[in-house]
Structure formats: C-alpha cells, structure tokens
Amino acid sequence: MTQHCYDYPHPAVTTDIALFTIRDERLAVLLVRRAGEPFKGCWALPGGFVEPNECLEDGALRELAEETGVTGVYLEQLYTFGKPDRDPRERIISVAYYALAPSELLTPVAGSDAADVAWFDLDALPSLAFDHAEVIALAQQRLRAKLDYSTVAFGFMQPEFTLGELQKVYETIRGEALDKRNFRKHMLALDLLAETGTSRRVGNHRPAKLYRVAHPGAVLYIK
Amino acid sequence: MTQHCYDYPHPAVTTDIALFTIRDERLAVLLVRRAGEPFKGCWALPGGFVEPNECLEDGALRELAEETGVTGVYLEQLYTFGKPDRDPRERIISVAYYALAPSELLTPVAGSDAADVAWFDLDALPSLAFDHAEVIALAQQRLRAKLDYSTVAFGFMQPEFTLGELQKVYETIRGEALDKRNFRKHMLALDLLAETGTSRRVGNHRPAKLYRVAHPGAVLYIK
DNA sequence: TTGACATAGTGTTGTTGCAACACTATCTTG
DNA sequence: CAAGATAGTGTTGCAACAACACTATGTCAA
Numbered sequence: 001m002t003q004h005c006y007d008y009p010h011p012a013v014t015t016d017i018a019l020f021t022i023r024d025e026r027l028a029v030l031l032v033r034r035a036g037e038p039f040k041g042c043w044a045l046p047g048g049f050v051e052p053n054e055c056l057e058d059g060a061l062r063e064l065a066e067e068t069g070v071t072g073v074y075l076e077q078l079y080t081f082g083k084p085d086r087d088p089r090e091r092i093i094s095v096a097y098y099a100l101a102p103s104e105l106l107t108p109v110a111g112s113d114a115a116d117v118a119w120f121d122l123d124a125l126p127s128l129a130f131d132h133a134e135v136i137a138l139a140q141q142r143l144r145a146k147l148d149y150s151t152v153a154f155g156f157m158q159p160e161f162t163l164g165e166l167q168k169v170y171e172t173i174r175g176e177a178l179d180k181r182n183f184r185k186h187m188l189a190l191d192l193l194a195e196t197g198t199s200r201r202v203g204n205h206r207p208a209k210l211y212r213v214a215h216p217g218a219v220l221y222i223k
Numbered sequence: 224m225t226q227h228c229y230d231y232p233h234p235a236v237t238t239d240i241a242l243f244t245i246r247d248e249r250l251a252v253l254l255v256r257r258a259g260e261p262f263k264g265c266w267a268l269p270g271g272f273v274e275p276n277e278c279l280e281d282g283a284l285r286e287l288a289e290e291t292g293v294t295g296v297y298l299e300q301l302y303t304f305g306k307p308d309r310d311p312r313e314r315i316i317s318v319a320y321y322a323l324a325p326s327e328l329l330t331p332v333a334g335s336d337a338a339d340v341a342w343f344d345l346d347a348l349p350s351l352a353f354d355h356a357e358v359i360a361l362a363q364q365r366l367r368a369k370l371d372y373s374t375v376a377f378g379f380m381q382p383e384f385t386l387g388e389l390q391k392v393y394e395t396i397r398g399e400a401l402d403k404r405n406f407r408k409h410m411l412a413l414d415l416l417a418e419t420g421t422s423r424r425v426g427n428h429r430p431a432k433l434y435r436v437a438h439p440g441a442v443l444y445i446k
Numbered sequence: 447t448t449g450a451c452a453t454a455g456t457g458t459t460g461t462t463g464c465a466a467c468a469c470t471a472t473c474t475t476g
Numbered sequence: 477c478a479a480g481a482t483a484g485t486g487t488t489g490c491a492a493c494a495a496c497a498c499t500a501t502g503t504c505a506a
Contacts, residue, residue: 005226009275010233013305013316052232052314056305080303080318082236082279090229091275093236093318095303164482181485182465204474205482387453404456405494427503428453 011082011091015060016047016132018096018139019073021103022156025172026121029136030108031128032067033116038088039129041115045136047094048113060097068117069109073101074155078139086131094130098139100155147173151192154213160196162208163187234305234314238283239270239355241319241362242296244326245379248395249344252359253331254351255290256339261311262352264338268359270317271336283320291340292332296324297378301362309354317353321362323378370396374415377436383419385431386410 019030031043046067050059057075065071075097082093108117120126122140125133146152147170156169167183187193194214199207242253254266269290273282280298288294298320305316331340343349345363348356369375370393379392390406410416417437422430 001230003228003230004232005228006233006235007224007226008235008272009227010229011236011273011275012229012231013234013236049231050234050305050316052234053307055307056303056316077302079300080279082273082318084276084278093273093279093316095305095316162483179465179467180483181467184484185486186464199483201473203481205480206472206474206484208483385454402494402496403454404496407455408457409493422454424502426452428451429455429501429503431454 009091011093012087013050014047014092014094015050015056015063016045016094016096016135017060017064017075017099018045018078018136019064019068019070019099019101020139020143020156021101021106021119022169022172023103023119023121025168026123027140027172028103028119028121029125029139030068030070031118031120031126032113033118034129035113035115042129043118043120043126044129045096045132046117050095056095057097060095060099064099065111067111067113069111070101070106072105073099074152075099078135078142081131081135083131094135096135096139098142100143100152102156102158104158144173151190151213154192157213160198160200160210160212162200162210164208166211232314234316235310236273237270237315237317238273238279238286239268239317239319239358240283240287240298240322241268241301241359242287242291242293242322242324243362243366243379244324244329244342245392245395246326246342246344248391249346250363250395251326251342251344252348252362253291253293254341254343254349255333255336256341257352258336258338265352266343266349267352268319268355269340273318279318280320283318283322287322288334290334290336292334293324293329295328296322297375298322301358301365304354304358306354317358319358319362321365323366323375325379325381327381367396374413377415380436383421383423383433383435385423385433387431389434 021028030046032046034040034042034044046064047060048063048067050056054062060075064073078096078098080093080095084091086092125136143152153166153169153173157166163184166187167178167180170183171178192214193211196210196212198210200210201207244251253269255269257263257265257267269287271286271290273279277285279300283298301319301321303316303318307314309315333340348359366375376389376392376396380389386407389410390401390403393406394401415437416434419433419435422432424430
C-alpha cells in the first residue's frame with residue numbers, strides 16, 4: 001500500500017451519523033456492530049473516514065449507505081468532536097451528523113464494515129463505542145430544540161401522512177401528550193400542509209385525511 | 224523536517240475564529256492580513272492548524288492568541304467546513320468557531336503568522352480569503368438567532384455595565400430600536416442581573432446604575 | 447443660578463397568542 | 477345495529493407582549 005506523507009502530523013477525519021426514526025411510538029437510533037478493532041463487537045454509530053475528494057455531507061451519506069443500506073434521508077451537521085484521545089488508534093476528529101427518516105421506508109442491512117445493523121430505542125441503548133453516547137445525547141437535544149421552531153418533524157413522515165400520525169411524532173419526541181385541537185390549529189396555520197384529497201382507512205374507525213408537505217424543501221423555519 | 228506518513232490520505236484540520244465585538248454601535252469582526260501564501264496579503268479570519276495533542280477548542284483559543292494577542296473570550300463552535308477544494312494547497316477541513324468580547328478589553332496585536340490585525344464593521348468587509356465570507360455570514364446568523372433565546376449578548380459586556388449599554392448591544396445585533404421600558408422589564412425578569420450598588424457617570428446627564436451578571440456561567444438558556 | 451440638554455428610570459392598557467376544554471362524525475367489527 | 481375506535485371541529489380565559497409619555501438627575505454654558 002502506498003503511503004501518504006505530510007510535513008506536519010494530520011489527524012484522520014471521520015463522519016458519524018445518528019439516524020433517528022420513530023418505531024412503535026418510540027424514538028430510535030440506528031447502530032452498527034463494529035466488525036473490526038477497536039471496540040470490535042461493540043455497537044456504534046455508522047460512519048467512517050472522509051474520502052479525499054468528497055465533501056463532509058457526501059461522506060456521511062456514503063458511509064450511511066455503505067454500512068446500513070439506508071439512502072435518501074434528511075441530514076444535518078450536528079457538531080465536531082475532536083478530543084485528542086477519543087480514538088485509541090490515532091488522532092481522529094469526527095464530524096457528527098444527525099439524520100431523520102420514516103422507519104417504514106427503511107430496510108437497513110449490514111454492509112462491509114459492519115457485522116450487524118439494528119434499531120435501538122433511545123431509552124434502551126447498549127454500551128457504545130468511542131464517545132458515541134455523547135453524540136447521540138447531543139443529537140437528541142438538538143432534535144427536541146428544533147421541533148419548536150422548525151419543521152424537522154416532517155423528516156420522520158412518509159410522503160403522505162395524517163395529522164394524527166404527525167401529532168404522534170411530536171408527542172414522541174417531546175415525551176408528552178398534546179392537545180389535538182390546538183395541534184391541528186398550529187399545523188394548519190403554518191400553511192405548509194396540503195390535503196391530498198384522499199384519505200387513509202386503517203383500523204375500525206373513521207378514515208383520516210391525508211396530507212403532504214405543500215412546498216417541499218421550501219420553508220424550514222417557522223416564523 | 225520529519226515526515227508524517229499514513230496508510231490513507233489525511234486531510235489537514237484547522238480552526239478559524241470569527242471574533243465579534245461592538246464598536247461605535249456597529250458589529251465588527253477581527254481579521255488578520257495573511258503573511259503567507261495562499262491569499263498572501265488578503266484579509267482572513269484568525270486560525271490555523273490543530274496541534275496533535277490539543278482539543279479543537281484549545282486550538283482555536285491558541286490560534287487566536289498567537290495571531291492577535293486576544294485571550295479570555297466567550298467561544299462556541301459554529302460549523303465545520305469541508306469542501307474538498309476550499310483551500311488550494313491541500314484538503315483542509317476547518318472547524319469554525321465564533322467568539323464574543325467587549326471591545327474595550329481588547330488590544331489586538333499582529334502575531335507571528337499575521338502581517339496585520341484589524342477590526343472591520345460587518346457591513347464593510349473587505350474581500351476575504353478562502354470561504355471566510357461564508358463563515359462570517361453564518362456566524363452572524365447564529366448570533367442573531369441566539370440573541371432571542373440565550374444570553375450570548377452578555378459576551379459583549381464588560382464586567383459591569385448599564386442597562387442602556389446592554390440595550391444598545393441588542394439593538395446593534397438586531398438592527399432595530401427596542402422599547403426601553405419593555406427591554407428593562409424583560410432583562411430584570413430573567414433574574415440574571417444584580418445591581419453593583421454603584422453607578423456610572425458619563426456625559427452631561429443622570430448617572431446610570433451599574434449591573435453585573437448575577438450567576439456567572441450559570442444560566443445560558445432562557446426558559 | 448438657572449435654563450437647556452441628555453440620558454436614566456418608571457406603569458398601565460389593549461391586543462394577541464396560547465392553553466384548556468367536550469362533543470359529534472364516520473368507519474369497522476361482532 | 478350497537479359498541480368501539482379514531483377523525484374532526486370552536487370557544488373562552490389567561491398570560492405574555494407591544495405600544496405608549498412623563499419625571500428624575502446629572503452636566504454644562506450663558
């Protein structure tokens with residue numbers, strides 16, 4: 001293998017991705033079981049080294065796809081972790097991202113660098129490699145904060161969804177029940193949702209109107 | 224000089240610091256004139272390569288001190304910039320920080336790597352090296368956003384300050400005048416300020432009571 | 447000494463946004 | 477056709493916020 005040499009020491013740079021979804025009305029994060037050292041056999045966030053010619057965000061998406069088979073998610077930079085001793089091998093600086101996806105669309109499969117892939121409820125995390133517990137905690141905090149002044153929650157929704165489903169997502173992330181009438185008022189007042197005209201029949205009760213995001217990618221911040 | 228070699232290519236990692244202050248009721252940022260290539264003679268944010276054994280934040284503070292002589296500022300991570308071609312020399316990933324300081328305490332002096340140091344009003348920036356214009360724009364956006372739900376503004380204040388001075392800071396960052404009575408009500412309601420008991424005589428008018436932050440470092444987020 | 451000037455300091459009121467609250471509608475299933 | 481389950485819909489009280497004007501206390505100059 002060819003060597004890559006520099007006049008000054010260079011740290012390695014990785015991306016790590018905390019991909020959240022909601023399963024069974026619980027917030028869950030996607031973890032991979034590490035196939036190699038260090039922390040072999042330990043659960044960790046998907047991620048890996050940034051390639052020389054890709055930007056950080058592309059690297060994050062590539063690693064996520066390679067290790068878990070997941071594509072097409074909402075992705076946002078979270079924080080960069082750089083304590084000198086956070087990796088026992090060498091100095092590794094990690095640019096952490098968090099991502100959101102509707103679990104229905106996802107079929108994670110273990111990739112080359114991962115022995116296994118699985119969803120974990122956030123309140124039942126296993127022991128994690130590196131400082132990944134810290135990363136996840138920060139991501140959850142950010143997610144909760146953005147719920148109030150942005151439309152991140154839409155990242156968990158399928159293309160068409162009911163107001164009841166959307167409310168469940170908000171309730172899950174905030175960890176508390178919300179008033180149905182107030183919730184609908186707020187949401188519809190944002191002028192971000194459009195009725196599809198169809199409705200979804202599920203369970204032995206009245207079908208719910210389906211909505212979609214009216215201006216996809218347009219408005220992300222509220223007010 | 225000894226070479227540092229790795230099996231895989233490693234990017235270089237730098238920190239860049241956007242240090243803001245308020246001068247003459249205008250928001251200003253500290254820039255250095257680059258002493259070396261690339262962009263020699265061009266204005267840029269202070270910053271530089273991260274040392275092998277320092278964490279990112281320490282690196283940012285060290286570079287700021289080395290290039291500008293400035294120490295003891297409020298510092299917070301902003302964003303990590305990593306487009307592959309953002310530096311013509313090699314792949315360089317920059318972890319950007321923003322910092323706040325009261326201008327009265329600062330006496331920036333050009334350091335080893337900088338030919339010159341100067342404050343620039345944000346509405347009169349020169350042409351900047353690398354993607355530093357983008358960094359500054361993002362930092363300003365973040366600063367404005369945090370003004371509403373945090374106490375970042377205190378980062379611009381001297382240890383003792385009047386409510387009038389504090390209001391001027393808010394008005395400068397938001398770019399609009401605020402109602403004096405409402406502003407004082409809000410601020411005092413936070414229970415973060417304590418009267419020093421003394422007052423400051425300046426100009427031909429009634430002296431103003433001096434305040435200090437009541438619980439330094441304690442509460443950073445409002446409600 | 448006094449009047450002009452400049453900022454410090456202080457409460458009330460109307461409005462608006464938000465939270466609390468219960469019933470009817472529509473479908474499925476037994 | 478009755479029971480059960482979620483969909484869908486308005487009003488009211490309250491609290492937070494915005495709008496608004498005058499007095500207080502100092503300096504300075506005539």
